[in-house]
Amino acid sequence: MLSPAVDSIRRRSIHLTAACQHGDITRPAPGTGIKLHFKDSKGNLIKTVEANEGDDVLSIAHEHDIDLEGACEGSVACSTCHVILDPNSYDLLPEPEDDENDMLDMAFGLTDTSRLGCQVQLTRELDGMTATLPSATRNMFVDGKKPTHH
Amino acid sequence: MPPIKLAIIGAGPSSFYVASRLLASLPPSSPHHSALRIHMYDRLWAPHGLVRYGVAPDHPEVKNCTHKFDDAASDLRLQFFGNVNIITTPPIAPVPGSVMLPLKSLISHYTHLLLSSGCTLPTLHPALPPSDDCVSALSLVHWYTQHPSVVHKPPPPLEKYKHVSIIGQGNVSLDVARMLLTPPSTLEKYDVPESVLEVLRRSSIKHVSILGRRGPLQAAFTTKELREMMNLEDSSMVPIDHTHLAIPEGTKLTRQQSRTMQLLQKGSKNKPGLDFQDLVVGLLRSPTGLAPPLSSLASPSLPYTLSLAHNELSPEMRAIPTGETSTLRTSMVVTALGHQAEPTIPWYDPSLRHVRAVGSRVVNETGHTMKNVYASGWAAMGARGVLVSTMIDAYGVADTMLADSFPEQFYKEGDALRSATDGGSLGDLSEVMAKEADLDSVPEEVLDAKATGNVTDYNDWRMIDQEEVRRGEKLGKERERMNWEDAKAFLGRMGGSL
Numbered sequence: 159m160l161s162p163a164v165d166s167i168r169r170r171s172i173h174l175t176a177a178c179q180h181g182d183i184t185r186p187a188p189g190t191g192i193k194l195h196f197k198d199s200k201g202n203l204i205k206t207v208e209a210n211e212g213d214d215v216l217s218i219a220h221e222h223d224i225d226l227e228g229a230c231e232g233s234v235a236c237s238t239c240h241v242i243l244d245p246n247s248y249d250l251l252p253e254p255e256d257d258e259n260d261m262l263d264m265a266f267g268l269t270d271t272s273r274l275g276c277q278v279q280l281t282r283e284l285d286g287m288t289a290t291l292p293s294a295t296r297n298m299f300v301d302g303k304k305p306t307h308h
Numbered sequence: 309m310p311p312i313k314l315a316i317i318g319a320g321p322s323s324f325y326v327a328s329r330l331l332a333s334l335p336p337s338s339p340h341h342s343a344l345r346i347h348m349y350d351r352l353w354a355p356h357g358l359v360r361y362g363v364a365p366d367h368p369e370v371k372n373c374t375h376k377f378d379d380a381a382s383d384l385r386l387q388f389f390g391n392v393n394i395i396t397t398p399p400i401a402p403v404p405g406s407v408m409l410p411l412k413s414l415i416s417h418y419t420h421l422l423l424s425s426g427c428t429l430p431t432l433h434p435a436l437p438p439s440d441d442c443v444s445a446l447s448l449v450h451w452y453t454q455h456p457s458v459v460h461k462p463p464p465p466l467e468k469y470k471h472v473s474i475i476g477q478g479n480v481s482l483d484v485a486r487m488l489l490t491p492p493s494t495l496e497k498y499d500v501p502e503s504v505l506e507v508l509r510r511s512s513i514k515h516v517s518i519l520g521r522r523g524p525l526q527a528a529f530t531t532k533e534l535r536e537m538m539n540l541e542d543s544s545m546v547p548i549d550h551t552h553l554a555i556p557e558g559t560k561l562t563r564q565q566s567r568t569m570q571l572l573q574k575g576s577k578n579k580p581g582l583d584f585q586d587l588v589v590g591l592l593r594s595p596t597g598l599a600p601p602l603s604s605l606a607s608p609s610l611p612y613t614l615s616l617a618h619n620e621l622s623p624e625m626r627a628i629p630t631g632e633t634s635t636l637r638t639s640m641v642v643t644a645l646g647h648q649a650e651p652t653i654p655w656y657d658p659s660l661r662h663v664r665a666v667g668s669r670v671v672n673e674t675g676h677t678m679k680n681v682y683a684s685g686w687a688a689m690g691a692r693g694v695l696v697s698t699m700i701d702a703y704g705v706a707d708t709m710l711a712d713s714f715p716e717q718f719y720k721e722g723d724a725l726r727s728a729t730d731g732g733s734l735g736d737l738s739e740v741m742a743k744e745a746d747l748d749s750v751p752e753e754v755l756d757a758k759a760t761g762n763v764t765d766y767n768d769w770r771m772i773d774q775e776e777v778r779r780g781e782k783l784g785k786e787r788e789r790m791n792w793e794d795a796k797a798f799l800g801r802m803g804g805s806l
Contacts, residue, residue: 227699229370229373229376229695229696230370230372231369231372231375233369233372234369235367235369235370235372236370236373236695236696238695238696256535257532259531259567260530260531260535260567261532262563263530263531263563263564264530264564264694264696264697265696266696266697266700268563
């Protein structure tokens with residue numbers, strides 16, 4: 159039973175290193191990297207980019223000026239980098255840890271294939287993955303409270 | 309279109325997210341790039357609101373959002389004025405050292421106004437009037453973050469307390485419980501002031517009860533905070549009565565609710581007994597009174613008797629008293645029942661206990677939308693939600709402001725207020741803001757106070773920020789905070805002049 163714990167520590171430490179270096183990832187030579195498609199909340203393609211094995215989706219988004227927030231900078235303390243993955247890619251990933259699930263609880267527009275971008279690291283088998291950004295603005299004109307009159 | 313010269317009241321996360329979105333939406337390539345100025349005013353000398361004076365010290369990652377705020381502040385179109393309290397009438401809880409600026413003087417310099425001053429007053433419990441040993445959670449948060457309002461108040465005498473009763477089951481209540489139960493040796497690497505650590509090291513607290521009037525499904529805390537409480541290194545939770553964890557038939561739990569229930573059922577990592585401090589989560593209990601201290605008791609560390617009414621849930625999930633009661637011996641009561649806005653802020657609605665706003669726009673008492681006056685964050689929504697909800701709200705407010713000011717470029721779909729009127733106009737608007745304003749003018753009162761060294765700008769803050777981190781490094785911790793006196797001395801502003 160040691161290996162999952164060790165694996166989790168390893169994953170975390172890699173991720174912590176990545177957190178300090180957001181925006182500092184290197185781009186692979188064109189045509190050699192793992193392809194990742196970013197789509198907006200309406201399903202329109204924003205950009206297809208290439209990245210290296212081990213890069214996380216939040217860092218990749220920042221490297222390519224995709225509008226994905228990362229308020230806590232990859233330390234699993236917020237849900238601002240919430241992305242929706244295509245079901246096939248989602249199934250290829252290890253299950254989210256408790257801390258990621260705790261944050262996903264608070265994500266807006268949560269789906270069955272939601273993950274935190276900072277916790278999704280690319281592997282070769284994820285080539286062609288789609289990450290959809292959830293709708294960033296709440297429709298406040300529907301949700302908004304009616305004023306009370308005096 | 310006329311430019312946006314915006315005054316923001318408050319410099320917390322909501323203000324910075326609105327500012328950041330406005331600045332980013334009008335980049336150098338935009339025809340309106342230079343048609344934007346933002347002046348951010350805060351009654352405190354330091355920016356970042358609850359990120360500095362609210363976020364629990366053992367959650368340092370949450371504070372990473374300030375890097376984005378620093379980026380926004382490096383845009384020359386944004387200026388910060390700390391220690392300026394914008395008032396309509398004298399505030400209920402004035403901050404010592406803050407410069408008072410009447411709203412009237414402010415708005416003559418600005419075409420746009422954003423109210424983003426948060427919810428700064430604690431909601432009290434009618435049966436628990438504040439006293440030396442019955443305090444709001446906010447006063448403890450202010451103590452451990454060294455908020456300017458408590459600088460000259462004595463710290464809580466934790467050395468004489470054995471049992472603390474916390475009323476309310478939200479994240480603030482769990483933050484306070486964690487601060488009281490986490491070993492100081494664990495806290496000392498974080499942003500906890502040395503004076504606070506000293507008091508925590510002297511603490512005699514052995515028991516903490518967290519009481520809520522309803523059941524686990526209605527509790528406001530989030531899973532992360534509950535999990536942290538279950539994992540406290542020197543504490544254990546007394547298992548919760550199974551009848552209180554029963555899920556009513558036919559109830560469909562949300563994802564968060566089912567994960568909360570699993571955690572509560574599983575219990576704490578440390579099992580009760582041994583030498584642990586213990587923690588009780590009391591469900592379906594409402595305080596009805598706190599008897600005055602009895603000095604003749606055998607146990608002087610537990611002088612108070614807290615009376616509790618037992619509740620059950622109605623089909624509408626309201627707490628209904630069953631008629632049963634019990635009492636709890638305790639040394640201190642902390643009320644953590646939420647927060648509300650200062651009633652003296654403009655366009656405050658007493659029934660909402662925050663600013664009256666519809667779809668980001670401020671509405672006056674006769675129901676008229678105020679032209680170019682907006683509200684965001686807790687000032688507009690009430691005190692709820694975590695950083696992500698504040699950010700999403702703020703972006704929506706910025707988008708609305710842009711759509712109102714530059715409709716040809718930023719038309720916003722789904723704006724019911726616009727589509728309800730012919731031609732997308734906003735209808736009958738009340739005007740208070742200046743029609744035109746010198747883009748770089750600042751109220752004279754502010755300039756005068758700045759000349760005497762009593763108003764801070766963002767560069768002052770950056771220097772203090774760096775110095776706090778430097779002082780912290782020497783002590784092996786994240787940072788060592790300064791209060792305003794320290795900050796003034798460091799900035800070379802002793803004696804009230806530069």
